[in-house]
Amino acid sequence: MSVETKVEYEIVIGLEIHAELSTESKVFCGCRTTFGADPNSLVCPVCLGLPGSLPVLNRKAVEYAIKAGLALNCEIARYSKFDRKQYFYPDLPKAYQISQYDLPLCRNGWVEFEINGEVRRVGINRVHLEEEAGKSVHSGERLLGSEYSLIDYNRGGIPLIEIVTEPDLRSPEEARVFLEQLRQILLFTGVSDVKMEEGSLRCDANISLRPKGSTKFGAKTEVKNLNSFRSVQRALEYEAQRQREVLESGGTLYQETRHWDENRGVTVAMRSKEEAHDYRYFPEPDLVPLVVDEAWIERLRAELPELPRARQARFVEQYGLPRYDAEVLTTSPQLADFFEACVAEYGQAKPVSNWIMGEFLRLLKAEGKAVEQVQVSPKGLADLLRLIDQGVINANVGKEVFEEMFHTGKEPGAIVKERGLEQISDTAALAAIVDQVIAANPDAADNVRNGEMKAIGFLIGQVMKQTGGKANPKVVQALLRERLLGG
Amino acid sequence: MALYDLTAHELRQQLDSGELTSRELTEALLRRIEQLDGTLGAYITVAAEEALEQARAYDEARAKGEATHPLGGIPVALKDNLVTRGLRTTAASRMLENWVPPYDATVVERLRSVKAPVLGKTNMDEFAMGGSTETSAFKVARNPWDLERVPGGSSGGSAIAVAAGLAVWALGSDTGGSIRQPAAFCGVVGMKPTYGRVSRYGLIAFASSLDQIGPFTRDVTDCALALNLICGFDPRDSTSVNLEVPDFTKALRVEPKGLRIGVPVEYLNQPVDPDVRASVDRALKLLEENGAVIKEVSLPSLQYALHVYYLIASAEASSNLARFDGVRYGLRVPAADVPRMMEETRSKGFGPEVKRRIILGTYVLSAGHYDAYYKKASQVRTLMRRDFDQAFKEVDVLFAPTTSSTAFRLGEKTRDPLSMYMTDYFTIPVNLAGLPGLSLPCGVDKDGMPIGLQIIGPPFGEEQVLKAAYTYEQLAWPNGAGRQWRAGREVAVDVR
Ligand SMILES: [Zn+2]
Numbered sequence: 001m002s003v004e005t006k007v008e009y010e011i012v013i014g015l016e017i018h019a020e021l022s023t024e025s026k027v028f029c030g031c032r033t034t035f036g037a038d039p040n041s042l043v044c045p046v047c048l049g050l051p052g053s054l055p056v057l058n059r060k061a062v063e064y065a066i067k068a069g070l071a072l073n074c075e076i077a078r079y080s081k082f083d084r085k086q087y088f089y090p091d092l093p094k095a096y097q098i099s100q101y102d103l104p105l106c107r108n109g110w111v112e113f114e115i116n117g118e119v120r121r122v123g124i125n126r127v128h129l130e131e132e133a134g135k136s137v138h139s140g141e142r143l144l145g146s147e148y149s150l151i152d153y154n155r156g157g158i159p160l161i162e163i164v165t166e167p168d169l170r171s172p173e174e175a176r177v178f179l180e181q182l183r184q185i186l187l188f189t190g191v192s193d194v195k196m197e198e199g200s201l202r203c204d205a206n207i208s209l210r211p212k213g214s215t216k217f218g219a220k221t222e223v224k225n226l227n228s229f230r231s232v233q234r235a236l237e238y239e240a241q242r243q244r245e246v247l248e249s250g251g252t253l254y255q256e257t258r259h260w261d262e263n264r265g266v267t268v269a270m271r272s273k274e275e276a277h278d279y280r281y282f283p284e285p286d287l288v289p290l291v292v293d294e295a296w297i298e299r300l301r302a303e304l305p306e307l308p309r310a311r312q313a314r315f316v317e318q319y320g321l322p323r324y325d326a327e328v329l330t331t332s333p334q335l336a337d338f339f340e341a342c343v344a345e346y347g348q349a350k351p352v353s354n355w356i357m358g359e360f361l362r363l364l365k366a367e368g369k370a371v372e373q374v375q376v377s378p379k380g381l382a383d384l385l386r387l388i389d390q391g392v393i394n395a396n397v398g399k400e401v402f403e404e405m406f407h408t409g410k411e412p413g414a415i416v417k418e419r420g421l422e423q424i425s426d427t428a429a430l431a432a433i434v435d436q437v438i439a440a441n442p443d444a445a446d447n448v449r450n451g452e453m454k455a456i457g458f459l460i461g462q463v464m465k466q467t468g469g470k471a472n473p474k475v476v477q478a479l480l481r482e483r484l485l486g487g
Numbered sequence: 488m489a490l491y492d493l494t495a496h497e498l499r500q501q502l503d504s505g506e507l508t509s510r511e512l513t514e515a516l517l518r519r520i521e522q523l524d525g526t527l528g529a530y531i532t533v534a535a536e537e538a539l540e541q542a543r544a545y546d547e548a549r550a551k552g553e554a555t556h557p558l559g560g561i562p563v564a565l566k567d568n569l570v571t572r573g574l575r576t577t578a579a580s581r582m583l584e585n586w587v588p589p590y591d592a593t594v595v596e597r598l599r600s601v602k603a604p605v606l607g608k609t610n611m612d613e614f615a616m617g618g619s620t621e622t623s624a625f626k627v628a629r630n631p632w633d634l635e636r637v638p639g640g641s642s643g644g645s646a647i648a649v650a651a652g653l654a655v656w657a658l659g660s661d662t663g664g665s666i667r668q669p670a671a672f673c674g675v676v677g678m679k680p681t682y683g684r685v686s687r688y689g690l691i692a693f694a695s696s697l698d699q700i701g702p703f704t705r706d707v708t709d710c711a712l713a714l715n716l717i718c719g720f721d722p723r724d725s726t727s728v729n730l731e732v733p734d735f736t737k738a739l740r741v742e743p744k745g746l747r748i749g750v751p752v753e754y755l756n757q758p759v760d761p762d763v764r765a766s767v768d769r770a771l772k773l774l775e776e777n778g779a780v781i782k783e784v785s786l787p788s789l790q791y792a793l794h795v796y797y798l799i800a801s802a803e804a805s806s807n808l809a810r811f812d813g814v815r816y817g818l819r820v821p822a823a824d825v826p827r828m829m830e831e832t833r834s835k836g837f838g839p840e841v842k843r844r845i846i847l848g849t850y851v852l853s854a855g856h857y858d859a860y861y862k863k864a865s866q867v868r869t870l871m872r873r874d875f876d877q878a879f880k881e882v883d884v885l886f887a888p889t890t891s892s893t894a895f896r897l898g899e900k901t902r903d904p905l906s907m908y909m910t911d912y913f914t915i916p917v918n919l920a921g922l923p924g925l926s927l928p929c930g931v932d933k934d935g936m937p938i939g940l941q942i943i944g945p946p947f948g949e950e951q952v953l954k955a956a957y958t959y960e961q962l963a964w965p966n967g968a969g970r971q972w973r974a975g976r977e978v979a980v981d982v983r
Pocket residue numbers: 026029030031042043044045046047048157
């Protein structure tokens with residue numbers, strides 16, 4: 001009997017996440033941070049690193065970084081400092097990045113997220129504040145080998161936080177779900193736009209394999225260029241498989257940096273010259289140490305909003321919503337706020353949830369709009385629901401009205417009146433139309449008489465057609481039953 | 488007496504009485520520059536048009552009674568590492584040979600705000616690295632007392648300009664003695680204020696934790712006037728200190744009685760030229776005779792100052808000068824790709840002394856060396872501050888020679904960097920501890936070359952330093968009759 005058993009491997013993943021903070025001005029100068037402005041229009045001597053210029057720390061950026069740290073359950077350092085991380089690259093105007101090395105602003109935090117019904121906790125090693133580099137556009141694929149490159153320094157100096165997790169993640173899927181949770185936390189905290197497609201959220205991943213049960217770490221690969229949540233999972237799946245194959249074929253893994261090629265779906269080793277860096281960190285002499293007092297931290301803690309998982313739980317608890325509804329309604333703080341405002345106006349949660357998850361999100365998606373760009377007021381939606389409840393309009397007409405509210409912000413009552421959409425519930429008026437429809441559709445009428453109830457739906461549809469959709473379907477059905485089945 | 492002979496406070500009277508206009512004064516100085524600067528090499532760039540325009544603006548404002556600052560309308564020279572909008576700023580390097588900055592340094596803004604005509608940008612050691620102005624990429628600078636000798640450095644051009652009457656006063660920068668040493672060599676007053684007193688915004692950085700801007704003047708009174716103009720908190724420099732600035736002219740009092748003067752024994756034990764020692768001793772004796780108390784103090788950590796300085800200054804310099812990569816401004820030497828372009832640009836753009844310090848600084852910050860060098864040096868620096876704090880519990884000011892000898896000959900030390908570094912021995916500790924230090928003339932040696940007396944105060948003790956300096960100046964040269972800078976200029980330049 002063969003004693004050879006296949007070694008089972010455990011995947012070990014840690015992430016390094018960069019998030020641009022959404023302050024109005026840059027971290028060390030007064031330049032605006034607007035996305036999409038003309039190249040090199042948001043620059044000054046400081047963020048261009050001109051000779052003689054000096055950085056001045058933006059307190060707002062510090063506050064945002066502290067808030068992020070608090071939202072990630074970190075300890076906030078009362079004393080931290082800035083350091084220069086030095087390397088030559090054209091988009092780095094001073095040839096060093098002002099960052100934090102041995103005394104970061106926040107450390108020892110954690111994040112909880114749920115995967116397959118299980119709650120998992122990931123440690124946050126540190127969160128530190130640093131400055132963003134400019135953006136290079138190469139005529140070729142990368143700097144080396146390009147005929148020319150252009151640099152936009154608008155991005156240079158935008159405040160950035162780097163979040164480093166402990167190696168607590170155990171699968172590529174977990175890494176993705178964690179990252180989505182982290183994104184949501186930052187979004188709710190209001191410190192970052194966290195748009196991976198605009199590059200305001202970026203992620204590098206460290207991944208290694210070890211035999212199950214082992215406590216030692218294997219040689220890790222740092223995977224770069226992960227541009228979406230999906231690519232995080234895909235790249236890590238690929239990389240885990242690649243490492244497993246190397247180990248199973250008796251090979252050895254070395255610590256290295258690999259580049260994720262989204263199109264080919266593979267990771268590629270980067271040339272050692274590109275990764276061999278001695279950053280020669282040393283304390284930034286142009287800035288004084290950052291001292292944060294207790295009162296400041298407590299003020300920021302008090303400003304911290306309810307975070308996504310807490311809000312979800314409350315939605316289930318307080319409004320009796322299904323979990324699924326609570327998750328959808330907390331995808332963004334604006335949506336959650338809108339929901340709660342509507343409930344406050346209307347009084348019942350589930351109908352509001354249905355309308356938001358149905359019509360509202362459908363229209364948002366179709367128009368590519370964000371919640372805050374839409375005209376509908378919470379009172380408007382509540383009024384609409386009341387019109388339906390009172391039978392003034394039926395649900396289908398309601399959708400029509402809502403679409404107009406969505407585009408114009410008009411009051412639902414006004415729309416109904418203007419377009420004459422009131423439901424016809426007057427039995428006398430409808431009886432004449434019902435009689436006409438029965439006369440015009442004798443076969444269907446016979447079918448109903450013979451007990452084929454499906455046919456009654458057809459007849460109701462005909463009445464609705466005649467009334468332009470305004471007939472009260474309940475009244476129509478009662479009339480048809482009375483006429484054809486004798487009540 | 489010619490216009491270029493006068494101090495700012497003397498010229499002030501003439502400008503205020505209306506017997507002199509800023510334009511006349513500026514023209515006189517520009518003529519003098521034209522006449523002599525070919526020989527002296529004080530200026531890298533002369534800004535005649537801009538200076539005359541500013542003088543005109545001053546005269547106009549004065550006519551309306553608007554220009555009231557004591558230094559308004561008085562022409563000044565700027566070391567060429569102070570950034571000036573629209574006026575070429577080179578730091579005496581090929582790297583910035585044609586760089587015209589789009590902004591003004593904070594001190595330059597202050598000069599403009601009082602309508603002080605800027606005559607031009609003065610010669611210096613490349614990126615302020617050197618002690619003789621010989622590392623300038625552009626021209627030789629000569630000592631106006633003896634044209635075969637160096638003016639000192641790195642702010643050599645500013646010292647020459649003030650000593651030879653090519654500017655009424657000037658600004659320089661001092662990282663390890665770069666104001667005080669050339670002031671001593673050229674026989675003028677030079678002061679490095681406390682670190683944080685003057686905004687560094689717009690000073691091209693050499694070593695950020697040591698650099699300070701300060702004035703060259705012809706006497707202590709002008710020094711106080713200059714400090715009044717340039718000192719003060721600047722929100723654009725995080726290391727500038729938010730402290731109220733006193734009126735420094737209030738410190739100009741002759742009060743030798745009870746003045747407690749410390750003399751560091753570590754300095755006494757240094758090899759010093761006998762003429763220099765004798766001059767400093769005479770100065771101490773004069774003050775003692777007038778009631779000052781002289782006391783020996785010990786600053787044990789001073790023995791490490793030179794080593795600590797070259798580690799910290801070079802480390803910071805290697806980082807500060809990394810931005811000169813040919814990408815955004817200044818020199819660019821084309822090459823096949825970007826890394827090679829950067830290499831070529833830096834190879835051709837920097838001179839040998841700058842390269843030496845970049846290499847040294849890069850080495851001490853590298854992985855595996857940081858703790859042994861940079862970190863250790865920073866710790867010693869802390870000890871040095873403590874030693875000074877201790878000394879200032881017992882004395883008001885410290886006296887020492889500014890330099891161990893008078894100005895050396897051109898070329899004498901260029902082949903021996905270590906002997907050049909040694910010329911900063913007496914000035915460096917003041918930068919490491921962030922203290923105010925002033926050098927003023929205290930006699931001449933047997934060759935007639937000026938000798939500098941250094942007065943050091945506690946942090947933000949500029950007033951103590953000025954008072955001691957003014958007291959000595961007035962006791963040694965009542966009525967300014969024998970002012971050193973004038974004698975020196977006459978010897979070397981006019982009687983050629
Ligand atoms: Zn800027």
